[in-house]
Every structure is written in structure tokens, then in C-alpha cells.
Amino acid sequence: MTSAITGSTATSMRLPHDRSPGSQILRDLIGVALLAVASLAAGLMINRSSSAPLPVVYQSPEQRFDAELTTLVAAPPFKIAPAPAVGLDQFRSALDGKSTLILDARPSAFFAVGHVPGALNLARDDFARDYRRLGAVMQDAHDKPIIVYCSGGDCHDSRLVANALLTLGFSNVSVFTGGWEAWSAAGLPVSTGSAP
Amino acid sequence: MVGRRPARLHRERTLNSRRDYIVLGVSLAVAAVFIYAGVDKLRDPLQFADSIAAFAILPAILINLLAFGLPPFEIACGLLLLGPRTRRVGALAVAALTIIFFTALASALLRGLTLDCGCFGVGAPSRPRMWFELVVDAALFSAALFVYLRSITRLSESAVSAK
Numbered sequence: 135m136t137s138a139i140t141g142s143t144a145t146s147m148r149l150p151h152d153r154s155p156g157s158q159i160l161r162d163l164i165g166v167a168l169l170a171v172a173s174l175a176a177g178l179m180i181n182r183s184s185s186a187p188l189p190v191v192y193q194s195p196e197q198r199f200d201a202e203l204t205t206l207v208a209a210p211p212f213k214i215a216p217a218p219a220v221g222l223d224q225f226r227s228a229l230d231g232k233s234t235l236i237l238d239a240r241p242s243a244f245f246a247v248g249h250v251p252g253a254l255n256l257a258r259d260d261f262a263r264d265y266r267r268l269g270a271v272m273q274d275a276h277d278k279p280i281i282v283y284c285s286g287g288d289c290h291d292s293r294l295v296a297n298a299l300l301t302l303g304f305s306n307v308s309v310f311t312g313g314w315e316a317w318s319a320a321g322l323p324v325s326t327g328s329a330p
Numbered sequence: 331m332v333g334r335r336p337a338r339l340h341r342e343r344t345l346n347s348r349r350d351y352i353v354l355g356v357s358l359a360v361a362a363v364f365i366y367a368g369v370d371k372l373r374d375p376l377q378f379a380d381s382i383a384a385f386a387i388l389p390a391i392l393i394n395l396l397a398f399g400l401p402p403f404e405i406a407c408g409l410l411l412l413g414p415r416t417r418r419v420g421a422l423a424v425a426a427l428t429i430i431f432f433t434a435l436a437s438a439l440l441r442g443l444t445l446d447c448g449c450f451g452v453g454a455p456s457r458p459r460m461w462f463e464l465v466v467d468a469a470l471f472s473a474a475l476f477v478y479l480r481s482i483t484r485l486s487e488s489a490v491s492a493k
Contacts, residue, residue, distance in 0.1 A: 155486055
């Protein structure tokens with residue numbers, strides 16, 4: 135009886151679930167696409183339940199910084215002349231003079247690992263909180279020279295913090311563009327530990 | 331011949347068993363990498379969004395959406411790799427993801443950008459590290475492709491033996 139079943143009849147009797155590699159790959163791709171959609175939904179829910187949810191549309195560090203400054207001042211547009219730059223020799227001279235306030239604009243975790251001795255942490259990414267924390271020190275420094283540094287190289291945090299201080303009315307602010315990279319490469323003294 | 335298996339069939343079963351252990355080992359390693367990467371990104375989504383923006387590829391509307399969705403996707407890929415029935419989809423997802431990572435990193439390197447990819451933890455922008463992560467992506471893609479192709483092959487073998 136079974137010999138009566140011809141090859142063509144047999145091939146037309148397809149199994150309910152076609153297991154050819156091509157169809158399996160297609161099913162797998164659909165699975166990946168569904169996984170992506172489910173992940174996005176999960177990510178949105180996680181963000182929504184977070185204590186500091188991000189907006190749906192990305193804001194650059196400059197845009198966030200500008201928004202953050204408005205908590206401190208009735209903010210004018212963030213368009214002022216950039217702070218002047220100083221080199222390593224000038225920076226060391228200012229440090230030796232002991233009348234200059236040195237500010238480290240890097241995140242607190244980097245500050246804790248190593249910073250210029252005597253520097254205070256005024257992190258770009260937590261500017262409002264650090265500025266309030268440094269309260270009295272910053273008030274006293276309104277007319278003093280201030281130099282801000284960050285990692286160096288392509289880092290813009292020092293420039294952003296310096297310009298923010300100029301916006302807030304500080305009159306003598308400059309940027310040590312070589313930053314932590316130049317300071318540590320020169321083998322100069324290092325302090326460690328978190329900001330008080 | 332009752333009760334004795336042919337030697338050829340026994341050798342094939344031994345070889346398949348060894349390959350299955352290799353697939354399992356590779357899957358576990360890739361799963362560990364992706365679960366770690368996903369959990370790490372969930373810790374600081376803002377930093378991760380800044381890393382994505384640094385590539386200067388996506389418009390602002392998509393950057394945070396990617397920052398929201400990618401960490402759970404990576405964790406899910408890792409978890410899928412752990413299960414024998416879900417491993418195939420997990421491997422394909424990892425392969426697709428690593429192609430995207432590789433393309434983005436290669437593009438950034440060619441454009442002369444120096445950035446922190448944020449792929450495996452936060453760090454300072456560094457071109458040597460970008461090259462290293464490019465190599466890691468290639469290795470992960472190869473591993474995922476191996477797992478996926480092996481799984482497809484096993485599926486085909488099962489279908490043939492069932493007929």
C-alpha cells in the first residue's frame with residue numbers, strides 16, 4: 135500500500151511546520167524584531183520608573199547644562215566670550231601663588247581617583263549640586279582668579295564650567311586646557327579622595 | 331547485533347556531543363558578556379546616551395530611545411543564549427547587534443572621532459580602546475554566528491532523522 139504513494143504525492147504532503155533552514159531563519163529574524171520591540175517597551179518603563187527619568191528626545195550636555203544654570207540664575211542665553219586658556223607653566227605659577235582657586239570639572243569619581251592638590255570639584259555633570267555645596271567658597275572667590283581644568287585633550291567640561299562661572303558674574307576665570315592629562319604626564323604631585 | 335550500536339553511529343554521536351559542549355561554552359561566555367554590558371548600561375543611562383550621541387550618527391529623537399531599549403535587549407540576548415530552545419534567537423540577535431556596533435565603531439574611527447563607546451563600561455575617550463572594542467565585536471560576532479549556524483544545522487539534522 136505504501137508503495138502506491140508516489141514521490142510527487144509525498145512532497146506535496148507538507149508538514150504543518152516547515153523546518154527548512156530558510157523559513158527557520160526568517161522565523162528567527164521575526165523573533166529578533168519582536169525582542170527589539172519588547173526591549174524598547176521595557177526600557178521606556180524602566181526610564182519612567184526611574185528617580186531621574188530622561189526625556190524622550192536627547193539633550194546634549196550643553197543643552198542640559200544651560201537648563202541646569204537656570205536653577206541658579208535668571209539665565210541669559212548661553213552665548214558669551216569663551217574663557218581664556220592657560221598653559222601648564224602658567225597653571226603651576228598660579229598654583230604656587232596660592233591665591234588662585236583651582237576647580238576640577240570632571241565627574242566626582244574621576245576627581246576622587248586623582249586631582250591637582252588643592253583643587254575643588256565643581257563637576258560639569260553635577261554643576262548645580264556642587265555649586266551649592268561649595269557655596270561660601272564660591273562667594274569668596276567672586277573677584278579672585280579661578281582656573282578650571284578637566285581631562286584635557288578633547289574634553290570640553292572645563293570650558294563649559296568656566297563659561298558658566300562667567301555667566302554667574304565671576305570676573306577672572308580661565309581654563310587650563312592641558313588638563314589632568316598634562317598634569318599627570320608631567321609627573322606632578324597628585325591628591326586623591328572625594329570632595330568634602 | 332541486538333543491543334549493539336554500529337561504530338559509525340557511535341562516533342557521530344560522540345562528535346555531536348563534543349560540539350554541543352563547545353556551543354554551550356561559547357553561548358555561556360557570550361551571554362555573560364552581554365548580560366554584564368546591559369546591566370552596566372542600566373546603571374547610568376544618561377552617560378550611555380551621551381556615548382551614543384558622540385558617534386554623531388543618530389538624530390536626537392532616536393538617541394535616548396536607543397539608550398532606553400539597548401540595555402534590556404542585551405540582557406535579553408544573554409538570557410536567551412542560556413536556554414537550549416531559545417539559544418538560536420539569542421545568537422542571531424547578538425550577531426545582528428555586533429554588526430551594528432562594529433559598523434558604528436568603524437565609522438567613528440574612519441571619521442577621526444575619539445570617543446568612549448560605552449560598550450563595556452564607562453571610560454575616557456580613547457582610540458586604542460575603540461580599536462580593542464572593534465576586535466571584541468568581531469570576536470563576539472564570530473562566536474554568535476558559530477552558535478547560530480550550529481543550532482540551525484542541528485535543527486536540520488533533527489528534521490532529516492525524523493523523516
